[in-house]
Amino acid sequence: MKFGILIKESPYNFQAFDTAYNFVKAAIEMGHEIIGIFFYDDAVYAGNKYLEPPQGDRNIKSYMDDLKSRGVRLVVCVAAGKRRGLTQDTVSESAEISGLGQLLELSIESDRLVTF
């Protein structure tokens, strides 16, 4: 089955990213396809390349790299990102910046869209 993922809450401050990460890994292990993760509202902060959590803390940047290495597209909303300082200067290599059309595409193309 094809899944689309929408994350809306900021990483670290909320558990949404962590839950989505574990959900996506489980879905892939079960043979499902993740056609993309769209980061909107405060969730765009997960795409920042400067994240430096202390040792032993959750490492959102390495989670993003892990998802990317599993072939998952990580799309940060350009408009939500710009006002929050997420631009070509600050976006991590794993993530790409694109428009809300990508969220619409996930809504249309996925069999299930799940919001975190």
Added chain:
Amino acid sequence: MKFGILIKESPYNFQAFDTAYNFVKAAIEMGHEIIGIFFYDDAVYAGNKYLEPPQGDRNIKSYMDDLKSRGVRLVVCVAAGKRRGLTQDTVSESAEISGLGQLLELSIESDRLVTF
């Protein structure tokens, strides 16, 4: 009277920064002293120099510059900032990065501490 300010919520996503900004301006106009604003939790994102809101939107970066020009110290928590990508590479000129000791100092030295 000496006021200390603590902001905890992320800018744009919540109104906390906006309310604090208007509060601080009013306090200064009334002759009070703002001995510092401490940014903790997701509020540290206000110190990002890359914020680029669209025209007509709230401009948190210019609000920060305005506060700084009024002599207000803007202190971003180093630990909360690091995990969120707010480092010497990304912090705006108006803000400084420092430790939680600064929040304690605001708690001790201010006549009133207000949380937003």
Added chain:
Amino acid sequence: MEDQKSKAKIMFLCKTAPYGTIYEQEVIEAMIMFSSYEQDIRVAFIGDGVFSLKKGQNPSLINIKNFAQTYLVLIDDFEVSHLYVEKESLDERGMKEEDLLTEVEVLQRADLISKIDEMKVVLPF
């Protein structure tokens, strides 16, 4: 005109009050973008979301843009096929239909549940 059945039915479920959070602002940005792709886009206001339709909003004192104006043109100028507002949510908040800034379809909760049931995707904001 396209066959209605080929369009994806997508609902924005607006359940948050305006200004205190950014959700209303960013959901409007999403509505406008979605509506340009010729899908079947619905918008439902429930809970505190009904406050987004209150008339007489003037956020100039808090330096925020008046996003509510956009609702006036969503159906006419954009391809949003329906704006629903829930009767029960209005009642709980002491609001009447004449308190709203534009004409929307006021639905009973039971009818809104049926609408939600028809959707392919529901996006909560």
Added chain:
Amino acid sequence: MEDQKSKAKIMFLCKTAPYGTIYEQEVIEAMIMFSSYEQDIRVAFIGDGVFSLKKGQNPSLINIKNFAQTYLVLIDDFEVSHLYVEKESLDERGMKEEDLLTEVEVLQRADLISKIDEMKVVLPF
């Protein structure tokens, strides 16, 4: 020993459940820092904050650190003078004193209100 009166009375008011948000983690970082400055630091758990003291926490499956261990040493190793937990908040959540991971002062709400009243600063988390 310093004169108690020269110390600022500061209370961390912990009212949020652990893990779902970062508040517990970041308030602990603040408690540890504050406690090294020889002030009069109190910590009160009310509302969902009492869940932070639940024993048997094991966040390894969600890849988050077990911050609760810190509470075991706050009073002994750090200069936190009192940890309070509110009886009514425990009751509402079906929790008993023996469900807590460490010994804390269980206070009735009325007594906690008196403690809050004595503080110079209350920091809500």
Added chain:
Amino acid sequence: MQMLNIIKKSPYETSSLSNCLKYIKTGDVILFTEDGIYAAKKGGMFEKFVSDVSQTCSIYYLFPDTEARGIKSDEIISIAKPVDYQGFVALVANSSKSITW
């Protein structure tokens, strides 16, 4: 000296107001700001709670926030008094401390 209680979240969506009401003492002050102002709206679900607590406490609301949301003065319960940002500062100055719920 009275304590200032700041309610900034909607009472319909969060427990901010109900938490505050559990801790408030006679003589304390409540200020509704941001989405908290809906608590003071006439005809809403919280009108009675706010009227009740006004017997022993003073109730204020931040006028720029009601104005922003299209809530006119006559839609606010009459025992609540408007303040602007300077009034907010004065409330803080005149209280021994504040708690933001």
Added chain:
Amino acid sequence: MQMLNIIKKSPYETSSLSNCLKYIKTGDVILFTEDGIYAAKKGGMFEKFVSDVSQTCSIYYLFPDTEARGIKSDEIISIAKPVDYQGFVALVANSSKSITW
């Protein structure tokens, strides 16, 4: 086909659960995740609401989240069934759509 309702916020602090319960239909599914799991705790304030809705709906909770918070299986109301992340994925796959409240 049933709809999946995801509750991730504490019922004590937010209206997520009460909002969800207003829209749920017979045959729908509720999954408690993150701080939402406290709704399914025995002896808590929401035990009765969740038991009532279980007459017409299936109730699940995300086991890693109860484990994290020190809530043992025997502290969860018995009509609620545990799932891991794969179980969560299966619930989504087996529902026509999901709403995160």
